Amino acid sequence: xxxxxxxxxxxxxxxxxxxxxxxxxxxxxxxxxxxxxxxxxxxxxxxxxxxxxxxxxxxxxxxxxxxxxxxxxxxxxxxxxxxxxxxxxxxxxxxxxxxxxxxxxxxxxxxxxxxxxxxxxxxxxxxxxxxxxxxxxxxxxxxxxxxxxxxxxxxxxxxxxxxxxxxxxxxxxxxxxxxxxxxxxxxxxxxxxxxxxxxxxxxxxxxxxxxxxxxxxxx
Numbered sequence: 001x002x003x004x005x006x007x008x009x010x011x012x013x014x015x016x017x018x019x020x021x022x023x024x025x026x027x028x029x030x031x032x033x034x035x036x037x038x039x040x041x042x043x044x045x046x047x048x049x050x051x052x053x054x055x056x057x058x059x060x061x062x063x064x065x066x067x068x069x070x071x072x073x074x075x076x077x078x079x080x081x082x083x084x085x086x087x088x089x090x091x092x093x094x095x096x097x098x099x100x101x102x103x104x105x106x107x108x109x110x111x112x113x114x115x116x117x118x119x120x121x122x123x124x125x126x127x128x129x130x131x132x133x134x135x136x137x138x139x140x141x142x143x144x145x146x147x148x149x150x151x152x153x154x155x156x157x158x159x160x161x162x163x164x165x166x167x168x169x170x171x172x173x174x175x176x177x178x179x180x181x182x183x184x185x186x187x188x189x190x191x192x193x194x195x196x197x198x199x200x201x202x203x204x205x206x207x208x209x210x211x212x213x214x215x216x217x218x219x
Contacts (some may be wrong), residue, residue, distance in 0.1 A: 001041050001212070004082045005029050006073070008048025010066045014096050014122065017068025024090035031204050032086055032118050044080070046072055048089070050157060058137050064094055065110075066127055067214035077137040084144045084215055087131045088176075094124035098215070135171045144173045146213045152180045153183075174214075178206055186211040 005030020011019040026047050033045045033054035043058040046069070053060070061076065063069040069089060074080075096108040101117035106124075131147045147166045151159045160177060167175045175193040182189060190201045192210055201207040 001083040001215075002044075002081060003036055003041050003052050003084045003086065004044050004046060004076060004080075005032050005036075006046045006069070006085045007033075008051025009090040010048065010069055010092045011064050012066060012096050013112075014064045014099060014108050015112040015114040016110055018114075020092065020094075020096060020122075022090045022092070024048075024051070026053075028055045028204055029086070031087045032088065032208060035205050035208055044076065044082075046076065060211065066095060066130075068117070070130055073134070075144075077134065081140045081160070082138065083140065084146065085134055085138075086146045086148075087134065088148045090150070090210045091127075091130055093127060095127050096122055098123040099127045117177055131166070132169055132171050145171060146174045146211055147172045147177060149175055149177045150180065152176065154181055163191075163193050167195060174211055176201075176211075185213075 008026035009022040009024035013019045013020045025042050029045065029047055030052040033043050034056045037043045037056035037058050044061065045058050046061045046063065049064055063072050069091065099106045099108050099114060100121035101114065102119050106114055116161050130207045131145065134145050135143060136143060149162055149166055151162050153159055163175050163177050166172050173194065177191045177193060178189060188203055190207045192199050192201055194209055199210060202208055
């Protein structure tokens with residue numbers, strides 16, 4: 001199979017040296033890439049510049065910002081026939097559109113140099129969900145899309161609501177969910193959701209096997 005994997009976290013720049021980001025290391029995407037490559041699949045890793053890189057010799061494309069990730073995703077999907085997309089990148093929900101320094105408004109962005117100030121306020125705007133656009137960009141309209149969802153709640157209803165927002169979309173085939181409260185050095189389990197079934201996976205490799213076996217049946 002030809003497989004595209006996104007990994008790591010986006011940076012949304014406030015100015016040339018400051019940004020908002022997340023704690024994603026990209027480890028899940030790197031492990032996925034190595035595991036699938038060793039099984040003989042044709043893997044493309046699309047990861048953040050600062051993310052953990054695959055050890056296996058796979059095709060690599062790098063990004064930093066949401067815009068760069070969106071551009072590289074669209075280009076890759078329009079130019080190549082992928083069978084599966086693992087959207088494991090941690091994508092920022094918001095973009096920094098302006099900065100208020102002591103009440104004065106300044107533009108935000110990587111090319112901006114902001115002066116010092118006593119009070120700083122960030123103006124944020126919501127960004128579109130990239131995972132929802134993947135099938136529409138794809139040269140293969142039947143591509144299998146796997147969305148990853150990390151929650152931070154002990155409330156099972158909150159967790160399920162977050163998963164439902166994704167799995168109820170026609171453009172998403174599977175949701176790989178886990179919660180920060182259940183991740184440790186010894187354990188990194190996932191719950192795999194499809195539109196009809198849910199199953200527990202002990203690690204990312206088991207998750208991968210479950211998805212590929214179901215994808216082969218669908219094909």
